[in-house]
Amino acid sequence: MSDLQFGLMLMLFGMGLVFLILALLWGVIAIFQQIDRRILAKEEEKAQMAAAAAAEPGADIPPDLMAAILVALDRYRQEAKSRGPGRRHPPREIEPGQARWVAVGRAYQLRSNIVPRRRSQR
């Protein structure tokens, strides 16, 4: 096989293999994501049930306190909504260097999706 032939083959096979392997990794991660979501969904369900159970004895809370709590809760929910859906995993430790970029990026990104949406609401 001449160098040029081999070079051409390198190009085709090489690029193909790289795509193949990365597609495969995509599949692997996607499976993980599914598992993560199911586990999280279950955990959330449990948490909600626990919250519901815990909420019942709230009947004997004085109405003033109840009002204050409701306002706080509402404010929290709004905030949580504005943070976007799905934010559940705990904030991770910050490393120097690139992690700062990731943090900055996350903050920017969230703003990016909120701002236009709010605009369209007006």
Add this chain to the structure above:
Amino acid sequence: MSDLQFGLMLMLFGMGLVFLILALLWGVIAIFQQIDRRILAKEEEKAQMAAAAAAEPGADIPPDLMAAILVALDRYRQEAKSRGPGRRHPPREIEPGQARWVAVGRAYQLRSNIVPRRRSQR
């Protein structure tokens, strides 16, 4: 010599040697302890004599101050006694890891010996 024979000999000689060498080290340390104690005793003697010499010119201290000093000293002595005999070497720097255990141990241990003693005094 067969393997089994050599193994048996390894066991007997090995264990014997280990005990022998450690006993020897015990002896060496014990000698050091004796020397340490003698030097410390001498140093303490000197310190006491110096203290006695220093105490004499105390005659011209006003009685109020004297009383305060005596109360403080008494409190200090009680404290020192409760710390147990022989605590003389200066507190050593703390390293991470095991040294923390040593420090905790020292504290626990002292408590351990004080509590029962006090009980028996009652």
Add this chain to the structure above:
Amino acid sequence: MSDLQFGLMLMLFGMGLVFLILALLWGVIAIFQQIDRRILAKEEEKAQMAAAAAAEPGADIPPDLMAAILVALDRYRQEAKSRGPGRRHPPREIEPGQARWVAVGRAYQLRSNIVPRRRSQR
């Protein structure tokens, strides 16, 4: 060549070469110093011209403030003078070890030249 001869030659040539090379380095540094001074002189000229330009609109400063500024400036100049001529390069970061000695030395040295001078002024 006998060892002794070679030794003698080592001594003469060696010492000579060491002096030669260091004298050469002296020359190189001296050239740098000249360049540094010229550049600094130019920079200073520019700075002064800029300062002069900036000073002109100061006419509309209320007289009280003006007085305060003048006092402060005077104090600064005295201080700057006592620091000796030529101190221009910014204070450099301090490293552990020898740099501390350099810093201490610089401080001492400046004192050393101020004190006698002041004396002779009296």
Add this chain to the structure above:
Amino acid sequence: MNLLSTLFAGLAAFTWGNALMIVVGGVLIYLAIVKEYEPVLLLPIGAGAILANLPLSPVIGEDGILSILYKAGVANELFPLLIFVGIGAMTDFGPLLERPHMLLLGAAGQFGIFGTLFLALLLGFDINEAASIGIIGAIDGPTSIYVSNLLAPHLLGPIAVVAYSYMSLVPIIQPPIMRALITKKERRIHMPYSENPVSRRTRILFPILVTIAVGLLVPMAIPLIGMLMLGNLMKESGVVQRLVGASENEIANVVTLFLGLAIGATMQAQVFLKFDTLLILILGIFAFGLDTAAGLLFAKFLRWVTRGPLNPLIGAAGISAFPMAARVVQKVAQEEDFENFLLMHAMGANTAGQIASVIAGGVVLALFAAK
């Protein structure tokens, strides 16, 4: 006198080539200090080049310090691999794990490797040299050093210098290509962002499974991907902070210094001052450009296929060059619409490019082994 002539043999042995290489070393140091282009590598490389080009320099002799460092960690590939452990320990694959389809953009961003390889072949380099030059397109220092040292060690000097110098030039090389290939309208596309939950379990399993998967398919990539993922595993495990610290700091710093000096020492006049080196300089730029173009065009294609809100600019982040490329994407996007934030998507594509670069390096070596 014989003594004097031997004494000043250095001056006598000084060549114009040496002088030129000392100037080149000085330029690298200038770029490192004044332009701050990857100073931790370019400064030692420049210093090594100067030390190696002083006439009769003992540093590159049999037992010279730079030869010792070269044998200790470059010839046997130890240093680039150790640096990979540190890189892995510093990399956060979170943004990629949230959006794994970004991996395809990482794949596309490696086209420069193969395109440049082919061009180098056409320019008359032999196949081993061509592949080594192509690997500049991995835009990843340790990978370039690793592969070129195995295939064409005589080109290690220029390739390493080109790889690290151009990496700092990413903010200059990429934007024109981005503006040329992506329309204004496309550049304005907002991408919705919602964090997908990524569990600690996934973060820990990811490096292990990538190692096993890639290792089974491309054994030649095991050292590169294995060390990268080892560092990441240690970081994500959260239980070996001492080892993570040692990898990120002690090992990474010491090895970087030694690696830079040893690579600089390969830049000896008689080896470096060739027409080939000039060609490598040009081919390197070409590799960077081709990577970027391929990433952008593939992102366009992906948008066409998925018809979803995908800003093709993020394709430029697939070349690796972490995190510069992702920042460039964000900057170019903001030029058109200040409120457009693509950074997290770009970060995903960027770490994908890093993995893809390593895999591409392994694939090239594997194809050579299978030749």
Add this chain to the structure above:
Amino acid sequence: MNLLSTLFAGLAAFTWGNALMIVVGGVLIYLAIVKEYEPVLLLPIGAGAILANLPLSPVIGEDGILSILYKAGVANELFPLLIFVGIGAMTDFGPLLERPHMLLLGAAGQFGIFGTLFLALLLGFDINEAASIGIIGAIDGPTSIYVSNLLAPHLLGPIAVVAYSYMSLVPIIQPPIMRALITKKERRIHMPYSENPVSRRTRILFPILVTIAVGLLVPMAIPLIGMLMLGNLMKESGVVQRLVGASENEIANVVTLFLGLAIGATMQAQVFLKFDTLLILILGIFAFGLDTAAGLLFAKFLRWVTRGPLNPLIGAAGISAFPMAARVVQKVAQEEDFENFLLMHAMGANTAGQIASVIAGGVVLALFAAK
């Protein structure tokens, strides 16, 4: 097509043994991360095992990174000795110097070495292998690695893994034996505690004299005891904090990572997957148990001889495994009487065990040399 078959040679060469060993590596990583069993060693060992068992893995080839690390520090014993400098720098022999008779408990805690050695002989291991397996009873990682690498390097992998894994299991292995051998009444014994003054002079002279004394009697123990005591001397001297810091941190961390990876690389399927490995797993537990039992019984005997207030539980701390064993003693004592504090005595026995382990390792090597 020939190319494809060569390309996927990795998949073709994959064996069930490799797969199993990758699972074993995964289990070690699981133990390290989830159970936090000695993670700084088990995580790199696990990673090394995975990397070495991927088919056709270049990491264990002639110039593979794990082979380089193995040659650089395992084959020549450098790494375990350097780790000993760090251990010495972290050890406080104060509690032992206050109560030097504890040294005898340290001696008793080494019986597991010799008992296990004999049992391994009976099970058919040859004498070198038996001694290497016995040395698991030193319950001290670097000593086990040092001795087994000299006597039976082919068993290094399983022995190191067993030594480090079981060391984390000390809180599980010891308590049942302690409860079985020591009566409730004995466990309630309080030990009076008064700090004996230990001068700085003694603390500094101790490591020097131990080195000389042990060195004169057992030359084979000089490297082990010498490095341990060098670290301690530097620490107690108080004048070389820079070197102490380097030993405890830089050297210890980097060497631990490299040592773990290199040991993991010895766990290749064809070497590791043998019936012998299973036997070593069982003999390891036996060694730990025998050590503990011997320590406890000897403490009982000492109590009977001295008729003083000696709680036999502290015998269990003589096995070394610092500081886990001492903590276990304290915990078991408190189960019976919450106000019983034995920790300082146990610490003395524990550091005695550490010295005794090293000496025992040297004695075994010396007896082999004298064979």
Add this chain to the structure above:
Amino acid sequence: MNLLSTLFAGLAAFTWGNALMIVVGGVLIYLAIVKEYEPVLLLPIGAGAILANLPLSPVIGEDGILSILYKAGVANELFPLLIFVGIGAMTDFGPLLERPHMLLLGAAGQFGIFGTLFLALLLGFDINEAASIGIIGAIDGPTSIYVSNLLAPHLLGPIAVVAYSYMSLVPIIQPPIMRALITKKERRIHMPYSENPVSRRTRILFPILVTIAVGLLVPMAIPLIGMLMLGNLMKESGVVQRLVGASENEIANVVTLFLGLAIGATMQAQVFLKFDTLLILILGIFAFGLDTAAGLLFAKFLRWVTRGPLNPLIGAAGISAFPMAARVVQKVAQEEDFENFLLMHAMGANTAGQIASVIAGGVVLALFAAK
């Protein structure tokens, strides 16, 4: 019984020489800990001497840890050169760049090298040995080790020990000579001090140009001066703090420990206990004294030539021994006039001495190569 005799072979092989050398090791450790004489080197040297003189010690065998360290960094000169990178990173050439004529005082302070060399020749040492002994007069540890290891490696032990021990004795050795050679009146001379501006550019170019200039003239000095100036360049560049930190800390500390141990290991009784060692001890003091005297007298001469305000005491700082010698100058000056501050001038002469020592080392090697 044969076993016992083999077992206690250590005791049998113990010689009076070994015992004496262990005592010498102990004395070095005593000087390090109690007198705090260069403890970071003398403590490891002392420890190495003890470990190497224990009979049948495996640490100095074929694969002994001290032999490994010796081969890894002493035999090939790696360790002293790496230490030089750290020294360069810690040195501030500012005071010298402000007063470059101080370089001449640094040159004068090297006369001890050549004077001692000649005296050693007269005492019967061969020329290589004499030069190695003379290089003690560089009063710079790494230079002494570097040169003597190349010219007469069998004298490395005593030379290194003498170099480092006497360096701590500078505050004792110098003052009498200073008082004897410099009159009271001269000692009272104040030196005006005005900081000359030194730009960052000059600070950065200085190490580069010194390397090139010295390298062209004395190729043999390239490793020494190159590494010293590399460290300084990294420091002054301000852009590679990570590498500077690694050079000053990680590399310097680890290498110092290893170097000390390896040098200590060369002090084996049969090599060290010779009449020559005693002569080296005496010649070492002579070298220090001659350096000091030459520096002082040359400063006197300079004062006579320039007729400027130059206090001849600062000549004593030209010997190198940074920063002890500069402090001694300040101290002796203040004895006469408390308000006389010469420290900055002395610092200039002191760093000049450091550069001059390295150049002198290179010159000696160059003259030998030209022999």
